[in-house]
């Protein structure tokens with residue numbers, strides 16, 4: 001491995017949301033934060049170097065966007081995903097979350113239905129409901145071996161003439177599925193037949209773990225591409241979310257121009273100087289770093305799976321196929337979500353994203369962020385084990401049932 005992901009980097013006092021939150025909000029120190037989706041790893045050296053080099057020039061005025069910025073993304077998508085994208089299909093956004101809202105506004109009217117497939121990244125709910133649209137929930141189902149799958153029969157039954165947009169999470173946060181080409185094709189068939197537009201959030205596209213391959217939804221066919229707007233970003237892949245720079249891809253010029261009109265109307269089209277520098281450097285020079293990262297994340301996933309199986313069999317780990325985020329089913333502890341969150345924060349001193357944030361389907365779950373050095377991960381797991389052991393030792397408390405869920 002060419003990059004040292006074991007290195008522990010102190011992020012306190014660096015304006016890190018992930019690290020500041022527990023102390024600021026709960027007044028609790030010494031909590032291992034494993035919630036919001038950024039990793040405790042240094043960005044690729046070429047990204048840090050490019051940012052340092054630009055920062056050394058002490059004038060930080062409005063940024064221009066050179067052709068090389070767009071070309072870096074085009075080359076990345078081709079090399080990494082075999083997806084051939086043209087410059088005229090691309091637009092920018094100050095992040096994928098803003099792009100979701102812009103697209104909901106661009107492609108639907110107030111009161112229209114927008115489909116989401118919970119449990120899912122909670123800003124999907126906000127993008128729909130905070131913009132006065134109707135949330136059409138089509139929960140994922142349990143497939144063979146408990147693997148999450150899309151419920152396409154359920155989807156068809158929920159569509160009406162005012163439901164014209166589906167937000168796809170691919171790979172899916174928080175269940176960690178990397179949808180196969182066959183699954184996406186089956187979804188595409190429904191979208192074609194029922195005339196649904198697809199807003200594909202593919203921010204985790206580069207983070208398919210071993211044995212899995214991400215397929216861009218819009219790469220399946222030209223027909224599907226014509227009804228798809230895809231959101232991509234270097235932010236999750238290269239741990240540069242703070243640069244607030246992402247891209248929107250749409251081969252259909254009508255869709256792209258509707259998006260761009262919305263972008264201009266909201267005043268969000270301005271480029272970020274450091275975002276421009278970081279995106280280009282990451283897509284140009286980040287491939288080796290990413291290969292190493294994926295290998296390291298695989299090791300972290302294996303560690304959690306082994307640790308829970310051996311030491312905490314009452315917790316069920318939903319092994320992710322992609323992303324560095326994963327669900328842990330904690331229902332056997334017999335606590336409601338509030339008590340469970342509190343238990344992990346105050347007794348274990350580990351802070352997760354609460355399962356219920358992703359939908360009622362994951363009530364009693366927690367989402368763990370595995371993007372940290374292995375020693376940090378192990379320390380968090382030991383803290384959880386100690387806290388659960390002390391729960392079992394407490395007189396009068398029922399011992400959690402092993403293997404449930």
Ligand SMILES: Cc1ncc(COP(=O)(O)O)c(C=O)c1O
Nearest residue numbers: 037095096097098121173203246
């Ligand atoms: C599915 C998904 N979309 C979007 C984001 C965030 O996007 P951005 O930081 O570009 O707004 C995340 C971060 O966790 C995510 O998981």
